Amino acid sequence: MYSQKVLDIFYDPQNVGVIKGANGVGKVVDDTCGEILKIYVTLDGSKVVDAKFQAYGSPAAIAATASATALILGKTLEEVSKITADQILAELGGELPDNKKYVCPLAEKALHNLIANCHKKANGKATDDEE
Numbered sequence: 001m002y003s004q005k006v007l008d009i010f011y012d013p014q015n016v017g018v019i020k021g022a023n024g025v026g027k028v029v030d031d032t033c034g035e036i037l038k039i040y041v042t043l044d045g046s047k048v049v050d051a052k053f054q055a056y057g058s059p060a061a062i063a064a065t066a067s068a069t070a071l072i073l074g075k076t077l078e079e080v081s082k083i084t085a086d087q088i089l090a091e092l093g094g095e096l097p098d099n100k101k102y103v104c105p106l107a108e109k110a111l112h113n114l115i116a117n118c119h120k121k122a123n124g125k126a127t128d129d130e131e
Contacts (some may be wrong), residue, residue: 002059005093010059013066015073017052024121026114028106035061035103037110039069043118046076060100061107067091068107077115084108 002010019040026039035057042050051069055062067088072080085104089096096103120126 001097003093003095006060006063006096009063009066009092013053013062015052015066015069016054018054019050019052022052024114024118026110026112026117028110028113030057030102030106033057033102035106037061037065037106039065039072039110039114041072041114041118043077046078048072048075048077048080058100058103060096061103063092064088064096064103064107065110068111072111077118080111081115083111 017040019042022040023043024041028037029035036055037057038054040052041048051072053065053069055065068083068091071083071087071091075083085108088104088107089101092104117126
């Protein structure tokens with residue numbers, strides 16, 4: 001059973017959407033459950049000024065990805081790189097069913113992929129279509 005906080009985030013997620021021309025996109029696909037998490041950011045220098053997400057999967061996956069975007073707003077890429085699955089879980093109120101706790105490490109991995117993509121784009125080594 002999901003906590004009320006997880007359900008509240010799931011039913012009214014913030015930062016849903018796509019950022020066209022994003023400075024970076026982080027994507028992760030869980031082959032076991034088929035969940036897909038995508039996080040987009042706009043940067044001002046190295047600071048995240050906008051973050052959006054798309055997620056396909058369980059309420060836990062959607063809530064974790066929404067929480068990850070909330071955590072990164074206003075942070076530098078260096079600060080984003082230090083965000084952990086435990087922090088994402090804490091943002092969800094610290095409660096997920098045991099069989100859904102894997103979504104927090106997935107969201108953390110999406111953040112790491114996002115940072116790598118930002119660096120690639122900044123160095124002209126990634127296109128807008130590459131994730």
